Amino acid sequence: MPFAYRKLKLKTRMILILGLVSALQTGLIGGFAGYYLSESLYEQIGQRALMVSKTVAAMPAVIEGVKKRDTETLTALSKRIADTNQALFIVIGDSHAIRLAHPDPDRIGHSMADDDGDRGTRALKYGEGYVAKAHGSLGLSMRGKAPIIDISNGEIIGIVSVGYSLDQVFSTIQRYNMVLYLVMGLMLLGSVLAAIVIAGRFKKAIFGLEPEEIAALFQERDATLQSxxxxxxxxxxxxxxxxxxxxxxxxxxxxxxxxxxxxxxxxxxxxxxxxxxxxxxxxxxxxxxxxxxxxxxxxxxxxxxxxxxxxxxxxxxxxDELDQVSRQLTRIQQYADTLRSQTHEYSNKLHTIAGLIQIGANEQALALIGSEVSDHQALIHLLLEAVPDPVLAGCLLGKYNRAREMGLQLAIDPDSEMADLPPQLPRDQLVSVLGNLIDNALEATRQHRGEGGVVHLSMTDLGHDLIFEVEDQGPGIPEAERERIFERGVSSKTEGDHGIGLYLVKQFVDRWGGSVTVEPLQPNGSRFTLYLTKTPVQTEGVMQ
Structure with a gap:
């Protein structure tokens, strides 16, 4: 049932819910009204019967007739009064509840207890009038009983019982109930129509969507927002x-x-x-x-x-993110240029080897091949052993080839170890930062030493930090400039768009919770040391 309910449209659900609530409310109100009406009618009929019985008991003719036991006079009088008050019956009895007047002459002289087992004890013994509902010889009726008191001495000499048929009450209740049911039906119909209108307007306000669709859209919207x-x-x-x-x-x-x-x-x-x-x-x-x-x-x-x-x-x-994207695109272009230059370099060497073979200089050809293979094999072996991360290893291999293209050498310390990279460390930012340091070292070395210069790189992941040291053979950095070189736009180069690389290095290091230092080398050059903690420290912005 719940599954079938969930398959219903929202409008149908709202109509059903509002209709059921209205039906329940109407039913409860109608039931209470019907019950209250029935009880009120019963009470009114009972009070009427009691009032008539007290009135009859106080009539002098009735008192005198009971004293003389004049059944004929009492019967005629009770019949006339019953017709006048539209009562079902009026029964008069003596002090022992023996009938002196009854609509059925055959029951005169018999005990009033023959009808309902009530001998009128409360009226005859205590002198109290009361109301009772009972099923007698004339049917189910509401009865009012009152004692007949001789006013001369105050003695209880008899009893009067006045009864009204409950069939009359039932017919009256049915008439009222018909009106009540009609009103309840109109109320229910009005509630259903109101439910249809409300459901239609509500559905229009939510663009005709179902609750499940709204929930799905909210989840999609939240996922899209967060992504x-x-x-x-x-x-x-x-x-x-x-x-x-x-x-x-x-x-x-x-x-x-x-x-x-x-x-x-x-x-x-x-x-x-x-x-x-x-x-x-x-x-x-x-x-x-x-x-x-x-x-x-x-x-x-x-x-x-x-x-x-x-x-x-x-x-x-x-x-800065836009600048970073621009720099990454530039770096990709540099990698492409490096690959093209490497392809050109190897093409020249292959042509050289082919020429040596053609002229019969086989030993020189083998020596050239061995030298080329041994250099790359040594580097690849070092990277496989010390740098298992493919992104970082690829970056270092590219920088090695870039240095060779520039006529320089990138010497990686054979004792380097960088295997314990934290998984949350963004690799693209790491290679960007390290690449900036190496590129700056290569540029400084080429400008100061020309071809044949060497840039040294050492790495270690011992302890709680990742440490990268890049040493160049450049002219060095004056002491007054060492603190400013990490500011945006500050650079010792005069041509091109510079002053950004070291600024980005410092920005990344600060965000990650690390540090970067620079110190001079003798007789010339600089050493940049990059410290990156293995557990990042989140930094909070400052409210202005």
Whole structure:
């Protein structure tokens, strides 16, 4: 049954629920009204019977007739009064409950207990009038009984029993019930019609979607929101945050457990311009702004319901991320150039080897082949042993070939070991940082030493840190510049777009919770030492 119910459309469910609730309410109200009506009628008939019985018992003619035991007079009198009051019967008995008047003459002289077992004890013994419901010789009736008292001496000399047929009550109740049932039916019909209208408007308000579809859309929306690599924050017309994603928390430098929903946007981002968009309704795209002390690219879009602005959605990302994408594309281009140069280099060497063989210089050809194979085999063997991570190993192999193309040598310390890389360390950022350090070392060495220069690289993963040391044979860095070289735009190179590589290195190291140092070498050159902790430290942004 629950499964069948879930398969019903929302509109049908609402009609069924509202209809059942209305039917239940109508049934309860109708049942209570019917019960109250029946009890009220029974009580009214009983009180009427008791009133008539007291009236008859107080009549002088009845008192005198009982004293004389004048059954004929009492019978005629009781019949006349019964007809006048539309009573089923009026029975008069003496002090021993022996009938003196009865609609059926054959029952005169017999005990009143023959009808219902009630001898009228309360009336004859205690002088009390009372009401009783009983099934007698004339059918089911509501009876009122009162004592007949001789006013001359106050003695109880008889009893009067007045009865009204309950069939009359039943017919009256049925008439009332017919009206009640009609009203209940109209109420139920009105409730069903109201349920249909309400369900239709509700379904229209939720764009005709079913609850399951709404739940699925909400889950998809939440998953989509969290998967977006841009920070997203939405506010309502009151400037209160209603929606946000994890990227927004991370981009703003807030704590991972920070909850933004329900907070005014001014408390989280005092320097935001979302309220102006809420007022003007003008969207803004790709605006460069500073938020939380960071340069970001922000898009703002008003949310409208009809022609009314009900909120604003903002998406934002760090400007550095765009720069990083650009640099990664540039680096890919450099790798492609390196592969092309390597292909060209090997093509030249193959031609040289072929020429040596043709002129019969086989020993020289073998020596050239051996030298080439041994160098690469030694490097590959070292990388397989010391650097099992394929991304890092590929980066180092590419830089080795890049150094050879530049006429330099990248010497990797044979005692290096870098096998304990933490899984959460982003490999693309690691190779970007290390690649920047090696590229800078190669450029500095070529400018100062020319061909034949050597760049040394050593790595170790012992202890709690990953340590990379890159030594160049460049001109060195003046002491006054050693702290500034990690700032954006600061570089010792005059041509091209420089001053970014070391800045990105420092940014990554700070985010990861590591450090980078630079120290001079003798007689010339510099050593860059990169420390990356194996357990990252989350840094929080500063609210401005």
């Amino acid at each position: 977006v690599r841009e920070g997203i924050i939405a506010i309502n017309r009151d400037g209160v945050i209603t929606t946000f994603n994890r990227t927004a928390i991370e981009t703003l430098g807030l704590g991972p457990d920070t909850r933004l929903a329900g907070r005014p946007i001014g408390d989280v981002l005092p320097e935001n311009n979302l309220m102006s968009v809420l007022e003007t309704g003008e969207p803004a795209f790709d605006r460069e702004v500073w938020m939380q002390g960071r340069q970001m690219i922000v898009n703002r879009l008003p949310v409208k319901q009809g022609d009314t602005i009900i909120g604003v959605v903002a998406s934002f990302r760090l400007r």
